[in-house]
Amino acid sequence: MAQQSDTVTRILDTAEVLFAERGFAETSLRTITSKARVNLASVNYHFGSKKSLIQAVFTRYLDPFAVRFHAALDELEAHYTGSVIPLEVLLETMARSVLEVPAERDSLKVFMRLLGLAYSQAQGHLRRYIQAQYGSVFSRFTELVRQATPELPDAERFWRLHFMLGTVIFTFSGLDALRDIAEKDYGEHIGVRELVRRLRPVVVAGMNAPLPEPAPAQREAG
Amino acid sequence: MAQQSDTVTRILDTAEVLFAERGFAETSLRTITSKARVNLASVNYHFGSKKSLIQAVFTRYLDPFAVRFHAALDELEAHYTGSVIPLEVLLETMARSVLEVPAERDSLKVFMRLLGLAYSQAQGHLRRYIQAQYGSVFSRFTELVRQATPELPDAERFWRLHFMLGTVIFTFSGLDALRDIAEKDYGEHIGVRELVRRLRPVVVAGMNAPLPEPAPAQREAG
DNA sequence: AGAACATTGAAACAGTTGTTTCCTACCATG
DNA sequence: CATGGTAGGAAACAACTGTTTCAATGTTCT
Numbered sequence: 001m002a003q004q005s006d007t008v009t010r011i012l013d014t015a016e017v018l019f020a021e022r023g024f025a026e027t028s029l030r031t032i033t034s035k036a037r038v039n040l041a042s043v044n045y046h047f048g049s050k051k052s053l054i055q056a057v058f059t060r061y062l063d064p065f066a067v068r069f070h071a072a073l074d075e076l077e078a079h080y081t082g083s084v085i086p087l088e089v090l091l092e093t094m095a096r097s098v099l100e101v102p103a104e105r106d107s108l109k110v111f112m113r114l115l116g117l118a119y120s121q122a123q124g125h126l127r128r129y130i131q132a133q134y135g136s137v138f139s140r141f142t143e144l145v146r147q148a149t150p151e152l153p154d155a156e157r158f159w160r161l162h163f164m165l166g167t168v169i170f171t172f173s174g175l176d177a178l179r180d181i182a183e184k185d186y187g188e189h190i191g192v193r194e195l196v197r198r199l200r201p202v203v204v205a206g207m208n209a210p211l212p213e214p215a216p217a218q219r220e221a222g
Numbered sequence: 223m224a225q226q227s228d229t230v231t232r233i234l235d236t237a238e239v240l241f242a243e244r245g246f247a248e249t250s251l252r253t254i255t256s257k258a259r260v261n262l263a264s265v266n267y268h269f270g271s272k273k274s275l276i277q278a279v280f281t282r283y284l285d286p287f288a289v290r291f292h293a294a295l296d297e298l299e300a301h302y303t304g305s306v307i308p309l310e311v312l313l314e315t316m317a318r319s320v321l322e323v324p325a326e327r328d329s330l331k332v333f334m335r336l337l338g339l340a341y342s343q344a345q346g347h348l349r350r351y352i353q354a355q356y357g358s359v360f361s362r363f364t365e366l367v368r369q370a371t372p373e374l375p376d377a378e379r380f381w382r383l384h385f386m387l388g389t390v391i392f393t394f395s396g397l398d399a400l401r402d403i404a405e406k407d408y409g410e411h412i413g414v415r416e417l418v419r420r421l422r423p424v425v426v427a428g429m430n431a432p433l434p435e436p437a438p439a440q441r442e443a444g
Numbered sequence: 445a446g447a448a449c450a451t452t453g454a455a456a457c458a459g460t461t462g463t464t465t466c467c468t469a470c471c472a473t474g
Numbered sequence: 475c476a477t478g479g480t481a482g483g484a485a486a487c488a489a490c491t492g493t494t495t496c497a498a499t500g501t502t503c504t
Contacts, residue, residue, distance in 0.1 A: 005450095005451080007451080007452085023245070023247065023343060025245065025247040025248050026247045028490075028491065028492085029491080029492065029493090030490085030491085030492095038452090039451095039452055039453055039454085040453090040454090040492095040493095041452080041453075041454090041493085041494080041495090042451080042452070042453095043492090043493095044492080044493060044494080045450095045451075045452080046451090049492080049493080050492065050493090116342050117342060119392070119395075119396050119399075120338050120339065120342040120343075120395055120396065121245060121342075127399065154407075154408060155404065155408045155410055155412075156420065158403075158404055158407065158408065159393075159400075159404070159417070159420050160420075160424060162392075162393060162396075162400055163389045163392075163393060163421065163424050164389070165392070166388050166389045166390075166391070166392025166393050166396075167385045167386070167388045167389045167392070167428075168388075169388070169392060170341070170384075170385075170387070170388025170389070170391060170392050171381075171384060171385060171388050173342060174341055174342075174384075174388075177349070178381075178384055181380075182377065182380055182381070185376075185380065186376060186377045186380065188377055190377075194437060195381070197434045197435070197437060198378065198381050198382075198434050199385065200434060201431040201432050201433070201434050202382060202385050202428045202431045203428075204431070205427040205428055205430070205431035205432070206389075206424045206425075206427055206428045206431075208427070209423040209424045209426070209427035209428075210423050210427070211423070212419045212420050212422060212423050213419070215416060215419060227481075229481080229482080250460075250461065250462085251461080251462065251463090252460085252461080252462095260482090261481095261482055261483050261484085262462095262463095262483090262484090263463085263464080263465090263482080263483075263484090264481080264482070264483090265462090265463095266462080266463060266464080267481075267482085268481090271462080271463080272461095272462065272463090
């Protein structure tokens with residue numbers, strides 16, 4: 001009981017890679033269990049169902065992330081006591097927290113791809129689970145961003161945060177494909193930290209972009 | 223032969239909506255054919271296989287898009303003969319071309335979600351098909367962007383274009399979910415054109431962001 | 445030691461998947 | 475009218491899906 005069964009972690013390790021490579025529906029339990037050299041029934045025994053396995057894969061990443069991120073925000077608030085935390089610092093802190101979690105297992109690529117799938121994949125259950133489980137961390141972060149960007153209307157800030165989220169998730173989630181193209185065209189092998197360095201000014205500039213021109217009288221279809 | 227069978231278009235109309243809602247693997251041919259009130263075998267009869275049906279759904283969007291976009295770029299090059307086309311104009315033209323195609327059928331949401339799936343979904347066959355079929359249009363566009371942003375190093379421009387692609391695809395692909403949240407939190411119902419208006423300054427600012435600080439002496443892991 | 449428990453193993457379950465087969469209806473051309 | 479090729483319908487196909495069952499293990503505590 002001190003450490004959970006070897007079978008459980010072997011399933012999780014194998015499942016997260018296969019999920020990231022092919023998606024959830026396209027990955028069968030038999031593929032997972034045979035690749036993990038584990039009995040087929042053990043997934044249902046340890047996790048209950050495939051759906052629960054998927055959630056467990058996410059939990060293993062997101063639980064440590066939530067802890068670290070909360071701690072990092074605590075430090076930040078203690079340091080900037082009273083005054084406002086600058087946007088760049090907030091973004092930098094979030095990036096660092098995200099990067100730290102999977103660093104131990106060289107699985108950042110998997111983590112990011114899973115995040116991308118969580119958004120794009122079959123509508124509901126996973127996004128609802130993540131929202132219910134980790135929504136509070138995200139709320140705390142957005143509240144700090146609100147204080148850091150008082151000039152932005154609330155709706156504008158909401159959308160821009162999601163724009164930037166899209167940039168990051170899309171980039172890392174398609175990292176292998178993009179990296180191949182970049183390597184072929186520019187001969188430059190690019191790593192994760194290098195990519196973060198490139199991402200930083202773009203994200204900051206996006207958040208600080210001038211406000212859009214006000215909407216014209218609009219008839220909308222859609 | 224003058225117009226293709228009613229069955230074919232009924233299958234395509236139904237399939238694109240279901241694919242966009244649930245993904246490819248999660249949508250069975252039986253779901254499609256029953257909802258389209260069409261015989262199950264007709265998919266294989268008219269398209270050959272499910273994979274070909276998926277490609278046909280994309281072709282029906284991308285073929286007209288490629289035609290329109292090429293024409294729009296022709297016009298642009300004729301108008302700016304000799305001189306360089308500004309970046310904002312290029313982005314605006316691309317946005318307009320993308321928006322025009324599905325406008326006739328009120329299916330922009332579907333189109334965008336399909337684009338998102340094409341990137342995020344099970345890695346290979348679809349992205350390869352799109353790359354092979356429509357890569358030339360994209361190359362023409364990126365070459366014009368290169369001329370419009372001569373101060374950007376090639377690699378930097380490559381990555382920023384994909385950053386911005388991520389922003390757009392991620393946003394529209396998760397549009398329904400995001401719109402629900404936004405509507406709940408800010409009571410504001412947002413339409414596609416409204417979203418494009420918000421997107422524009424962010425994308426431009428991202429492309430024009432200051433160059434990142436040069437990389438430090440780096441030891442890189444993975 | 446034996447009893448209680450948690451974990452595995454192999455097999456079967458019922459349901460769904462994409463695809464194929466075969467037969468009927470059509471409809472223009474000979 | 476007959477006949478060719480095209481499209482549609484019902485049923486079956488084999489393969490695969492997630493899940494369950496039940497016996498055979500090991501493991502742990504008294």
